[in-house]
Amino acid sequence: MITEQTAIRARGVTMAYGDKVVLDDVHLEIPQGQVVVLLGPNGAGKTTTIEILEGFRRPSSGQVEVLGQDPARAPEAWRARVGVVLQSWRDNATWRVKDLLEVAATYYEPYGDERTERPWPPDQLLDRVGLTEHARKRIDKLSGGQRRRLDIAVGLVGRPEVLFLDEPTTGLDPGGRRDIHHLLADLSDLSTTILMTTHDLAEAEVVADRMLVLAGGRLIADDSPDALRLAFSANKEVRLRHRQSGEVSVHPTPDPTAYLTEVLTTGSGEVEVVEVRGATLEDAYLDLVRRADAGEDFAEAAGLLAEGAAR
Numbered sequence: 001m002i003t004e005q006t007a008i009r010a011r012g013v014t015m016a017y018g019d020k021v022v023l024d025d026v027h028l029e030i031p032q033g034q035v036v037v038l039l040g041p042n043g044a045g046k047t048t049t050i051e052i053l054e055g056f057r058r059p060s061s062g063q064v065e066v067l068g069q070d071p072a073r074a075p076e077a078w079r080a081r082v083g084v085v086l087q088s089w090r091d092n093a094t095w096r097v098k099d100l101l102e103v104a105a106t107y108y109e110p111y112g113d114e115r116t117e118r119p120w121p122p123d124q125l126l127d128r129v130g131l132t133e134h135a136r137k138r139i140d141k142l143s144g145g146q147r148r149r150l151d152i153a154v155g156l157v158g159r160p161e162v163l164f165l166d167e168p169t170t171g172l173d174p175g176g177r178r179d180i181h182h183l184l185a186d187l188s189d190l191s192t193t194i195l196m197t198t199h200d201l202a203e204a205e206v207v208a209d210r211m212l213v214l215a216g217g218r219l220i221a222d223d224s225p226d227a228l229r230l231a232f233s234a235n236k237e238v239r240l241r242h243r244q245s246g247e248v249s250v251h252p253t254p255d256p257t258a259y260l261t262e263v264l265t266t267g268s269g270e271v272e273v274v275e276v277r278g279a280t281l282e283d284a285y286l287d288l289v290r291r292a293d294a295g296e297d298f299a300e301a302a303g304l305l306a307e308g309a310a311r
């Protein structure tokens, strides 16, 4: 359910480490209940953005609000409403899975109210993330994927209204990945606002209501996966198999109908159509980042930046 209340807002956020500018005047508004995926090449500033929104870093300039408060100054009651799944952490290795969740849960006990049952009961949460059979295992005996599920459980134990996840599905097998996608969809139905990073475009397409692309510290696109896919890489691919040789050839074309009409009317006996493939989100994303690298200023013109993000 999406309401018009703004959960996350950034205005003119700039971040420099020494004289290296990592974020350059980033503007952002995320309404409550939206699932937003933050994409960008390595070093684009995704983790830095998330860490600023979580309150772990202060920006060099600009304003940030999450649930109406400045994350760097917000009180404990605010922190209890925000969940964080970091890229990785290695503490508590000798603890057992359920013990860790139970201790984490006690932190949230004072912050429950009639609207939100806080914390999420650890047994239910273990079941939801698929860790019930590993509840008594030591954390350093978990596989990488089980460990990732535990990271996610720790981020969720306070039933956050806003959830930040930094590459949550890295290291998960396809089944684990799908479980997490279903979990995120369920949380979104409960009006949880979700901001996550990933390098997996297929994942972004499945989970995102909206995608943000960062490159060179600037937001270069902000739109739905469909809009981004359609705005870039206009070419489709037609694959043909030659009947005699069995060879498959690939033909990029902006107009597959015209191309196929010509091929089939002139040499229809010699080829069969194997596939017509539209541009993928990955094609579009790579095109977008390549153009940004080349200094083209196109996304704003193409309507791919939300009003608040356009400068």
Ligand SMILES: Nc1ncnc2c1ncn2[C@@H]1O[C@H](COP(=O)(O)OP(=O)(O)OP(=O)(O)O)[C@@H](O)[C@H]1O
Binding pocket: 017, 022, 040, 041, 042, 043, 044, 045, 046, 047, 048, 049
């Ligand atoms: N504490 C720090 N001190 C100095 N430079 C830093 C620090 N943290 C990050 N950086 C630099 O800031 C830039 C952005 O880093 P960040 O981790 O935000 O990128 P990212 O988009 O999350 O990358 P990745 O996809 O590789 O995780 C990088 O060039 C990185 O080297």
